[in-house]
Amino acid sequence: MPESRWTHARFATTAWTEVLAARGAATEKSARAIEELCRKYWKPAYAYLRHKGRRREEAADLVQDYFAAAIEKGFFDGAERERGRFRTYMLATLNRFLSSHRPASRRARTTSIDLVPPEELNESARLSRDIEGSSSAEELYCREWARALVNAAFLRMQDENRGTRRERYVQVFMAHVEPAAGGAAASYGDLGKRFGLSETDVTNYLHRGRRLYDEALRRELRNSVGSDREAEEELAELRRYLTGS
Numbered sequence: 001m002p003e004s005r006w007t008h009a010r011f012a013t014t015a016w017t018e019v020l021a022a023r024g025a026a027t028e029k030s031a032r033a034i035e036e037l038c039r040k041y042w043k044p045a046y047a048y049l050r051h052k053g054r055r056r057e058e059a060a061d062l063v064q065d066y067f068a069a070a071i072e073k074g075f076f077d078g079a080e081r082e083r084g085r086f087r088t089y090m091l092a093t094l095n096r097f098l099s100s101h102r103p104a105s106r107r108a109r110t111t112s113i114d115l116v117p118p119e120e121l122n123e124s125a126r127l128s129r130d131i132e133g134s135s136s137a138e139e140l141y142c143r144e145w146a147r148a149l150v151n152a153a154f155l156r157m158q159d160e161n162r163g164t165r166r167e168r169y170v171q172v173f174m175a176h177v178e179p180a181a182g183g184a185a186a187s188y189g190d191l192g193k194r195f196g197l198s199e200t201d202v203t204n205y206l207h208r209g210r211r212l213y214d215e216a217l218r219r220e221l222r223n224s225v226g227s228d229r230e231a232e233e234e235l236a237e238l239r240r241y242l243t244g245s
Contacts, residue, residue: 041145051141086224149217149224
């Protein structure tokens with residue numbers, strides 16, 4: 001996508017830029033922005049802690065405590081615009097938090113926000129394998145960050161196009177990228193039968209769906225950095241972590 005399609009002006013009110021803009025003067029708007037980022041990116045923090053040797057329940061509690069403290073105590077107040085990558089700043093503040101943290105009972109927590117959805121606390125088999133197989137906690141953290149962004153982009157793409165003529169493109173694209181029961185992506189022929197399309201139409205729908213996904217992914221990336229340049233750099237990093245190259 002041409003750079004002009006997603007300029008700073010178009011994305012001037014994203015969550016991370018709201019946090020940066022409110023540095024030293026927290027507002028209700030910036031608090032909501034932090035909550036949005038925390039809900040999306042708790043899993044990289046959880047994976048990082050698990051790789052560091054924390055037990056499952058302990059890691060989940062620490063993530064909840066960390067994000068609650070980030071909201072209540074303004075962990076992100078020291079962020080600099082020129083160093084505005086959320087994932088980088090989050091890992092630095094997480095390590096500082098761990099160095100001085102004393103476990104608190106659930107009653108002692110003052111936040112009423114459930115930052116880690118209970119239904120997502122069960123560790124997946126895939127994540128368990130990755131914890132065992134990753135060479136470092138930092139590598140696992142970055143891979144989970146990449147996956148979190150992709151998942152957020154899928155949800156954004158579906159939400160933004162629901163009820164429009166583009167929804168069909170999204171449905172075909174999602175059916176193609178989501179593995180079937182056997183673990184393999186659906187073939188063009190299978191997609192054609194499922195959606196009543198010719199293989200030529202499937203090709204066209206997938207092309208349009210891919211474009212919608214790319215736009216949603218770029219918006220998600222722009223939502224967690226301080227500039228367009230950083231978003232391009234993060235896109236390259238994301239692809240590297242997803243492919244392992």
